[in-house]
Amino acid sequence: MIKLLIIDDHEMVRLGLSSFFSIQEDFEVVGEAKNGKEGVELALENRPDIILMDLVMEVMDGTEATQIIMEEWPEAKIIILTSFIDDEKVYPAMKAGAAGYILKTSTASEIAQAIRETYNGKHFIEEEVSTIMEEKREEKKRTHLHDQLTNRENEVVQLIAKGYTNQEIADELFITLKTVKTHVSNILSKLEVEDRTQVAIYAFRHDIVE
Known part of the structure; x- marks a missing residue:
């Protein structure tokens, strides 16, 4: 039954x-x-x-x-x-x-x-x-995870891929450290990765580093 x-x-x-x-x-x-x-x-x-x-x-x-x-x-x-x-x-x-x-x-x-x-x-x-x-x-399949990133988040990804720390990113973009941390958190979520190293790997694999 x-x-x-x-x-x-x-x-x-x-x-x-x-x-x-x-x-x-x-x-x-x-x-x-x-x-x-x-x-x-x-x-x-x-x-x-x-x-x-x-x-x-x-x-x-x-x-x-x-x-x-x-x-x-x-x-x-x-x-x-x-x-x-x-x-x-x-x-x-x-x-x-x-x-x-x-x-x-x-x-x-x-x-x-x-x-x-x-x-x-x-x-x-x-x-x-x-x-x-x-x-x-x-x-x-036709869309990529990084298509969801805002222009500012894209800038942060670029700098992470180049090895910048959060403080260096804040200085480079003239924003606060807290704002950088918020961007990084959003990036991790959107790219479905766990840490900054994986963000960098993702950026190079998808050829989005300028």
Whole structure:
């Protein structure tokens, strides 16, 4: 039996799904929740095989609930079941750790198949959703992390790459040491690196040192 937890803020959706799965031989609904907060509690308490998670809910949305569950229970298998297909919803949910993403326009049989595949270790992603994710990946490839830097941050990167200390950067750019430290912190975050040495390495690797 595949034990299911249904998390959705629409009572009719929960009722419809629960009714459908109750007549399937290989499914058992072990719980229902009307928001992400309740869903997190039930998920961690019951440890179901599969969690069907809505995205837009009051109290706590599906992306945040997915994040919390995956942090507490990394083995959880969560399938996002939603009406939303835009990349602002898809990408954060999948990044949070969801194993699948299927639309509510799917038939009950298609949802059941997605659950079975996910239960057996596969990632089930609706074709339309898969297209969006691929477009997102391609977009990321076309852009570089350093494209996010401001002109001033670029100047700071240049000086870091040349071996300047924070105080020397402050003197060179006629700004305070505190401002330099703020710029460096922002640079580390934007370039996704941990220290000044990695900033310099990044700058040379991407040929952005003048």
